[in-house]
Amino acid sequence: MNTRSQTQCFHCGEPCTGHTTRLGDKIFCCAGCRSVYSILDNSGLCAYYRFNPNAGNTLASPVKKDKYDFLTDPKIEQQLLNYRDDSGTQASFYIPQIHCSSCLYLLENLHRVNAGVISCNINFPKKQATIHFNHHELPLNELVALLAALGYEPYISLSDLDKKKPPAAKKILYQLGVAGFCFGNIMLLSFPEYLGLQGDDPLLKDAFHYIALVLALPVLLFSAQPFFMAAWKSIRQGLFSIDVPVALAIALTFGRSVYELYAGTSGGYFDSMTGIVFFMLAGRVLQQKTYRALSFERDYTAYFPVSVTRISNGEASPVSLPGVKVNDTLRIHHGELIAADGILTRGKAMIDYSFVTGESMPVTKEMGEIVYAGGRQTGSSIEILTIKEVAQSYLTALWDKSAPGKKEMPEKDLVNVLNRYFSGIVLLLAVGGAAYWSFYDTYRSWNVLTTVLIVACPCALLLSSSFTNANIMRILARNKLYLRNAATIEKIAATDHIIFDKTGTLTGSGQQALQFIGAPLSQKNRHLVAALAAQSLHPLSKAIALHLGADDRYQVKGFAEEPGKGIEGFVNGELVQLGAPPVSVQQAVTTHGTQVHVSVENRYLGYFNFHQHFRDSLEGMLNGLFNRFRLSVLSGDTGHEEPKLHKIFKHQAKLLFRQQPHDKMNYIRQLQESGERVMMIGDGLNDAAALQQADTGIAVSEGNHYFTPASDAILDAESLKLLPRFIALCKANSRIILASFVLSLLYNIAGLYFALQGILMPLAAAILMPASSLSILLLTYGSSSLVARKLRLSGMDTGNGLRD
């Protein structure tokens, strides 16, 4: 009989399977969620749920009580604090679970939950909480524990310890503001000239012109700095980058305007000069904003826990990771990552190396055996003697290794082609035209020189690619595909061959489907097995407990867990055993995947067979990929899922199993040598080298904590099904840029036609330039948003709030 209820937990929205707890009339999936609710209720913060129903983060895995003791070490503490004095301390934390306005509400009202908190301020795009608290009442480790208890465990990593602050992007905002101010006011001043009104009062005219000059100065000296510096740098390298004509146009326009002002021939062209600067800066700000919202370059060191427990002279003390030296004895608790290579000196190691080999079955190590970093200990604590520090560990070596003979992606960037030719051609034209006309009409030749430089501005081309890239990256990020930079868009669009990793990419981690082989268990036995399984933290036991729905009613005595063999205990007086097959049946059973055998009172009842659960969305996604790309699957696992995979992939993919990390890398290299462009989708550190080798490496993540460095993009597991649409969008990107390219080229040709004849007034050139830029901008922005809408990718502005 199915006793599973399909109600949702009031706090986190997860379905409550079997074991539920109540408080009043509300149902929760676990004690953790219930306790958060009661904290909020007691503090009068239930508006949390009003803003977004089920806004809570699920607390199904409870936090170890002394997990934050390492924060009591003053040296470690010091590195995390911003400021401390007698009255209070200020610290900033990165909290990746912040995702909606309810989180904002709760965290900013943290002072109502605990009086030790003075104030808490959230920076939503950065997911950063700056907390001002009274460290006498609430020490740092308790503050962090409080945050964790509410479901907002801060992510403390080594990169925090190094205090690498991202560069302030404020300067460009100042420059933009000043440019906009001056541009607007100069245009205002130039209004009479636009309308062709000739005032009688020469004094006024001069006054207007000189005010315009004064306004143009800050733009030239301050706002235009990025262009001048970039142009200077590129000239020093012997190249003419796109910034060179821009810088020249700005300088020349200014110079000419000053000259003409002085000579009294006209009012100068300050409006065009400031206009150039303003529009170009606006484009850059937009791109920067998009990029900053993706805090990407996570250090490799951010994957490891920030501190480990070191045993010296029988005393256990926390030590921050760089302080671990060879011959240190480290104690690794259950669930902790092993931070360095070492020899096992105490305890039985059951290490989950799923990040390294793809197998979630724990690897058993005996005393004296070498234990490699990167695995997670499951089971009781072990002690290891460090033989290699982190920097030289196996995993770092794997990651650091750049494949020999890896070829650099050829620079197909349109913009860089422009860099080399366009500017040179424009300069030639300008100088040539001016020289020609200097024989006939000096006035005209100056006209030609400046207007050619203004009109033939490739800034429209530059802007169009920046804006389109920025918009596309923004749309992709809304759909939870985070690109490292704009160059990745083209790389994705050029893909021929897609390779999937199996574990964690095609299969959902944690959710393992299981079935029971044997005579169906009686109700009583189900409860017995579930109660025993709930005692252990082993992932298989947890899955069984979840499947059967354990509840509290059954007492378990004499619980013993023997890593590698199984667990046993007396449930309600009956001996229940789960784990390896008893001797009597060992021969009859063939290993076909993961199995957990069940015995009650020494009577063998059968076994649970675990099938890795493939994501539901695979079929839909693959239908969009067949016939357009070649597909492969590489897995470090054994081949027992081969038939199932063949069915899912309709025999259109090449499947390879038992792949070690270097096998995957070699496979990709072979494909690349035969001319294919490869996209690799995987996860975890073991794929790091393969992801780097591939032309596009996409890391699939199910939570924000585990970034894979050196990947070109991060994809949230839920958005994997959108992959075909993402690729289509990226392909559209180059088409849109090409279209705007062509359009701006037409503008340029038309403009040059008139400019070279010397009949184009600088004013007209100046108006034409921003007008063309603006129209191209609208075109690119509009068409990329349109394409996204057609592909049914959400481009709606929901801020970063996913559930709003």
Added chain:
Amino acid sequence: MSVILILLLASLGVALFFLAAFIWSIRSGQMDDDYSPSRRILFDDAPTEDLNKKPTVL
């Protein structure tokens, strides 16, 4: 007609004031987070403890 000059300078002055305000706002970090303020204004204040206090009349 030259009074227009004075008007011009005055309007420039006003505009300069706004530019200064803009720069100040960037300096004080208001542009760092453009998502939270829109939500924050919709949060309710904590209910006041003292119910005997008369509500202020605007």
